Amino acid sequence: MEFLTVANYRLLTRQITKLLNALSTSKDKDVIAAVKGLIETDLRAALPQTDQTDTIVHQLHQVTDRTDADLFLHAVKSYVIPFKAPTAEDLKKLFKKEKRLRIPPLQSYDWKEVTCLSWKDGGTHRQYFVIEQEGKWKTLQGVTKVDTLKGVCRICRQHTLVNLFTATVRGKTEDTFTSYSHYICEDPAVCNSNLDNAEQIHTFIFENQQNK
Known part of the structure; x- marks a missing residue:
């Protein structure tokens, strides 16, 4: 039965990496047990009860090396609820004001690894976001600067290469507009892979379209 979000799966991946790092740097059983205890606490707080x-947490405790970890993550992926895959026509309707919308290669996505569908148009420097919330798609679009620097992404909260993203939305009164600018991952795929909490991208999109 599929019951984990893609973000849950990312969290599990990150926790497995933490465990492997502990196993590779320490032979102290107490240290390893402490790390496993912290991981279990984090997972039980974040995953559905x-x-x-319970089975996933038990299996994680049995991981001793990279091979075990890969087998574990492969098995867990069967529990992941895939992102609701849009068609090209769906995207054209979602961004109907974009007359020359650049459609990403939808056939190349593994939807069990997508928390947010985001892509860039290199010609216009526009960036698009699509998330699923309560069975419906929510969208955001804006413009990114070409220049990149090292910083913390407003969405995934990780330290990486970022550039400035600006979304402009209609204000609360006629003929007024408000712009919101944030530094976000320069590569949307990297940002997606960093997201282990779906609320972060939902909050980002809501905050930047709140006057719509």
């Missing part, structure tokens, strides 16, 4: 979660 189900019998499947």
